[in-house]
Amino acid sequence: MVIPLKKTTQEGEPYQRRSEIEQALSALCGLLPGQLVERLTCTQQAVPFEVLIYFLRHTELELGSKHLEPIFCTFHERLEAALRKVVSEAWIEHAVAIREELSERIVEMIAKDRNSQEDKMYYWEVNFNDALSKLRTDVLRKYGPARKTDPMINARPLTEESGSGEEVSHEVDIAAAEFINPNPSKIDDIAFRSRLMDAINELPEDERRAVGLRWQGMPIESQDPEVESIAKALECTERTVRNRLKRAIEKLRVMLQAEELQ
């Protein structure tokens, strides 16, 4: 049986993993240790990180060093490969040290988790990407590029937004669409995608929300009261949304171009 997450909701229900993770774990839990290692270390059909975390952090599985070591090494190698893409020397100073810091922290967290028998890392089994991404953000904040060189420091204050009365045409929509769907090979490049996503997260809150929702495919506005739109979600007018998108896209262009020139 797959070990349920010990952490529970307010109603006492155990937190759930994503269904595909539960399915993958169910398929694996009947295997003998040797078969399990073979499956988890297979590079052709790599298992999700959440699955590796499950086998690494639960002592109840009673995997001894003989079986846990290859699983751990597979996890560590994949983690290093992923970090090399998203914390790249090309755009962050001290990238090597930052990657080491991240990797060491994760190893320590798993060890602590095994020793404590608590459920502190439960979220890593639910959404590894997000958990690691948050840790990466924390570490980058501490050791990453100095905030004073951040181009966003001179961002226009929010109060200017409605005062200017500047008309924003539907061209913004087109520009947004172009920006949001650039050269597919570029957006598929994990390092570029990561820089772009970081740039979005650096935007002022209102602009980040507008771009973030637009990128997820939410329409700017809709006459249909049943359809959720950015204007409704952010409780502002359609024009305000377009204003925010315009400003955000301009800033993102500047930020990414500046990085490419470096």
Place this chain on the structure above:
Amino acid sequence: MNTTPQASKEDVLHAFSAESNPNADTLASYLKRYPQYREALIDLSIELFTAPKFDEVAAEKVPNDKSKQAWSKFQSLLSPTDPASIASLSMDNPLSNLSEERFRELASELNVNRLFLSRLRDCSIQVATIPQRFLSAVAQALTVQLEGLTSALEAPPVVASGLRHKASGKPRAGDKITFEEALTSSALSEAQQAALREMKDE
């Protein structure tokens, strides 16, 4: 009166992040159901959307010393009772320190005779051929980790002095016998042999 407890913000956000596809449609349905957490849900959706997809990186399989080093560090951080800790590796053979009385008791608990148990103790049986169920029973009876017991029994066979002096060659690790051979040559009763055979792995 509606007594259903209201979902907490943490639970709602967790449920959203555990969605297989937290896209704009999923977000829209959550915003409708939990308008009180509107801002937190929007921010979380963007966080999840902009999080790097670490699984997209192709798995690389190269000999990696750093991973081996990380493993050693990891092992050293584990508590000694952890089956993967360094301490579990250096376990002495737990069968060789037993008093004569306990050894006899253990043989009876496991439904084997003393000859069979001493062959196990002396690492004369190939561990790979011993059923996991039997090994687990031994580990449980001795209150040790299965992994530690297995690695202890994988040691070269102990050759009792004077026992094999007539052999033509020097005893080697290859002299270990299989579990089946141990069953038939240890003067076990038919019933004991049958019970042990039933434990065999698939």
